[in-house]
Amino acid sequence: MxxxxxxxxxxxxxxxxxxxxxxxxxxxxxxxxxxxxxxxxxxxxxxxxxxxxxxxxxAAPPSVVWPVAKHTVSDGFGYRVSPCSGCSTMHQGTDFTGGYGADIVAIADGTVKTVIEQSGGLGVHVIIEHQIDGEMYTSIYGHMQFGSVGVVEGQTVKAGDFVGLLGNTGDSTGPHLHFELHPGGGAAVDAFKWLTANVS
Ligand SMILES: [Zn+2]
Structure with missing residues (x-):
């Protein structure tokens, strides 16, 4: 606020x-x-x-933004050697490092579908649904800090609105944001590639 x-x-x-x-x-x-x-x-x-x-x-506000403003990518989309016992071999997301406690923001206007605070899997994570150029997308923000989520289910958000703080919850081997993008609510696509092409 x-x-x-x-x-x-x-x-x-x-x-x-x-x-x-x-x-x-x-x-x-x-x-x-x-x-x-x-x-x-x-x-x-x-x-x-x-x-x-x-x-x-x-002026038209930016329609798509990076989920972490200052970041590097520590692990990209695709098959990999699982980095931990609970970690996947097919990495559905892009892992952004940006410093523990960095702000994580919504990549586009949308509606918050899910807010979950759990210890395993994606840990503290938020799922947001967007309409971008007439197509539905689902974005997932994982491993955030406990108690840091700034949105509630059903809330409408704008591109760049605060979602939570970069953390290390769930099956995570170090502070990072695990970010997934699912066009049409289906299979994940390479979020880094998509963001690189669409961030305004
Ligand atoms: Zn990841």
């Missing part, structure tokens, strides 16, 4: 709120290098301010 409130605050502050009137008049003289189109639209010299306000509120 705090993040939402802050975002609302940031996006509701007029673009010129931190500029003095001198700044604004210098803007009018072209310090922001407006394009020819912007100059043509500037009937009263205020168009730069108006258009920057419009950018803040009307």
């Amino acid at each position: 705090i993040a939402v409130a802050l975002m609302a605050l940031v996006t509701s502050v007029p673009a010129n709120a931190l500029l003095s009137s001198a700044d604004l008049s210098s803007n009018r003289l072209g310090t922001l290098s407006p394009t020819a189109d912007q100059v043509l639209a500037a009937s009263g010299g205020q168009s730069e301010v108006v258009s920057r306000d419009g950018y803040g509120s009307d």
Whole structure:
């Protein structure tokens, strides 16, 4: 909720709120290098301010984001030597390392289907259903920290909304996010490859 409130605050502050009137008049003289189109639209010299306000509120938000902003991939999708007794040999997901306690976020707008806090398997994990470009996808976020999940079943989320903290719960050999992506609710696909192609 705090993040939402802050975002609302940031996006509701007029673009010129931190500029003095001198700044604004210098803007009018072209310090922001407006394009020819912007100059043509500037009937009263205020168009730069108006258009920057419009950018803040009307720009399309990113539709797909990485589940961990700063990450490296420690294990990719596909067959592997099982790294632990409960671990799979066919790895359905992509393992992202990003530091214990890193924020994990929803990759796209969607609805939270499942929140499970358990000791085995995927440990503390969340399943979210999305409609992306008209197709249904299910995303799974595993091994998060106990008590860190910030969503509840049935909740609507936006791309980038906080899901939980990167952890080491369940059958996990070190702190990481196990992330799976299932188009149409069916078999998993290579999530890293898909995200690389679709993150905006
Ligand atoms: Zn994994």
